[in-house]
Amino acid sequence: MPEARATITPGLHGFHGGLDLDYHKAPACDRPIGEMPLVDEYVLPLHMHIGAPAIPVVAVGDHVRRGQLLARPDDFISAAIHAPTSGVIQAIEPRGLPHPGGLSAQSIVLAADGEDREAEPLDPWPDYVDKSPVEIRSRLREAGIVGLGGAVFPTAVKLATANPGGVETLVLNGAECEPYISCDDRLMQEAPEPIIRGAQMMLHAVGASRCLIGIEDNKPRAIAALQAVIDRLAAEENERRFAIKVVPSIYPAGGEKQLIRTLTGIEVPRNRHVTDYQLLCLNVGTVANSWHAVVEGRALTERVVTVTGGGVAEPRNFRVRIGTPMAKVIEAAGGYTEGVDRLLMGGPMMGFALHEDEVPVVKATNCLLAMRPVDRDPTPPPQPCIRCSRCSEACPADLLPQQLYWYARAQQFERSHDYHLFDCIECGVCSAVCPSHIPLVQYFRHAKTEIWSAEREKAKAEHARRRFEFHNERIERQKAEREAALAKKRAAIKAAQEKAAKQGDQAGDKSGDSTAKAKAGNGSPAASSAGEGKSAAALSIEAARARAKERKARAQQAQPTPDDTTGAEPRTSDAPERPGGSS
């Protein structure tokens, strides 16, 4: 049966390359979102967002209720974590994470009591228009809202990158471009109002004047549902700031920068924020949850997860509490089918394979995709690149993967820089079209990590080099200073000696003592004139002492004593500027 398609909005800008994929959105996309039953144990990793891990504010044995704060954000870029249900904190210990490397990390383990009692919600703000952008941001931060499209970047921080009043257009991302995933599609179909209301709230929070909603043409029902709300608000409240833009279903149309390019024609370079261009792009689920947080005072404790693929018996979407073990979610979807050999978190293009299903659903979990070998073609072993350029023709970042591959493979990472390796968004299109079946995106991920670690090493070496240079420079300077002092001293002694000799000749022992004093090292020739007379013998003894002291001083400067070094330290405190400026 051919997929129903909505009419694509004319006048869009599109983007280079991309891929027309088999989307496999049905049957999960055709069934309503199911309620995931409560389970016995929830595991909440303290680090399930971009930024610093959250800091637990509960102790083992504490009773908590749903929505209660479990861990507070540690830094500006961090996110709060809340209890998904009521129960007792059982442990705070390392647990397995959904991570491509199969890592473990500190997590809060909550034993559910099955009563699902709610904590006192945050103060609901139905009249959020009275609240300032700062207040709304701090509410989003309190409620643990992060980007639910997969990036899990704290939404409050994202909003904060916009200058006040610096956003003109809010872009809502409803272009769920990865095959299989339908959580945003279902959310738009079933709960369009919180999305539009949330977008209104966001328009207020960033002072934007219009909202463009980008949805792919393979989601006609979602488009109709949102359009109905927009039309109603236009009629009832004269709300005219919304426009749905139907974009072609070309992967990766839902990439933030690709969607912005499609809707506005603006290309946001890698090292720029979207907000630099008076734009802000948010996922539809993020906006809906932001609305719940601000208007109803509800923290983020659940999300919609697509459970799909040939590897599960009854593919569908579930509203899943954060922290639910994935195995339980699979169970709720009828369990695995015969022959399942792969479980992915995310879609088939950018998702990653999990080592096991005992890891929890986290805020980033938009999809659990279980596959059997029959659900995909076997990947043949890679062959040499024939430079056919299919990858570069399909690359949505306008890169030359065939050239990047050459340098990544030869470990010539500097050359990879020349070919803009870091502009790669790792969408996987190049790997998907390669007739030589080269896992290109793997090479690029690897090259990136290699370059990052090389840069860390380089920074370390640079630091060590600078320290060494400061040290050498300091030694040099001390030596020069000492030599200057000595030369001055010698000149003084010489002058004094000459004077003394003259005086000795002319006026006997009148000023002999002052010469000796000068030789002894106080270096003040002026003192000599005020000196008392001494015998010639005393004078020669003093001179010998002075010479000895001079020798000692020379020895010291050749080999500085520890005393010397520490004594000189404060003077070098200004040193970093100089080599830094010269290097």
Added chain:
Amino acid sequence: MKFPVQTSPHVEAPSSVADVMTVVLWALVPGTVAAVWLLGWGVLFNVALAVGAAWLAEALMLWLRARPFKPALTDRSVLITGWILALCLPNLAPWWLPVVGAVFAVVVAKQLYGGIGYNLFNPAMVGYVVLLVSFPEAMTRWGAPVEGGAASLALAEAAQWTFLGVLPGATAFDALSQATPLDQWRMVVTQGGDITGASIWQGGAWSVWLNLAFLAGGAWMLYRGAIRWHIPVAMIAGVLLTAGLLWGIDPERFADPLFHLVGGGVIFGALFVATDPVTASTTPRGRLVFGFGIGVLAVLIRSFGNYPDGVAFAILLMNLAVPLIDYYTQPPVFGRKGRSGTRTEGR
């Protein structure tokens, strides 16, 4: 439940290198059929000998290099190398000519560079040029097309000539052979003649038919996505512009653009040889530069050089320039095209 871990993407496998090569092989069929029709069975022997020798040479080299046989021998690229070389050879060539050329092409120009994907030069063109400089006499054994020419030799007679060098009955080799249009032109010019009057075509209609057959194959490759339009279009433009310029300067000495286009290997080279992805430029703009360069050089070599056709040399010369071309013709990366919003990015 635990799972073995694989890497993304997890989608349907795309077409393979062998699929791409198969399109090219099919695209060679119309031109080959036309060549056999017009130039006789010798063309077919050339193809069979060159393809067979290339395949065996590939197998031998894989064995010597201790590389797996299956991927290299089933990607069909070596068949194309042999086939393309064969179509460049004279239709009355002795049996060892395609064999030597194909073996050199595969052993030296392909396998010694590391096999498919690693060769700097187009292997078929290397084989052709080696034959041209090593066996200049054998490389001129072109039989006259169609009536009375090589095409009149029956299959058995042609086989006798190819393998034993024996012609049937009283037929003299000179009666069969005929200079190619490019050779005609060269002869007239070197004798100080004026080509405006003299027919350098001599029943050259056959080459139009042959080129049309190659064009049909090229259209098929374009349609199936095995090649891109940039190189053929740029190369033909380069030929027409350069030839037109020279012809405009001195029409007595320099052949007209149309003659350049169909009188030799321009169309075949533009569609089947210059488009070899491994040795051609890989960026869109680079392909235009690469193709145009070949076109210009081919006409210059034909007009001022000592060899009958300049296409092979032009392709090899431009192969050398590919790394440079590719470096300087990188497409602008996303967000760095000048149309990126209100601010342009400095680097």
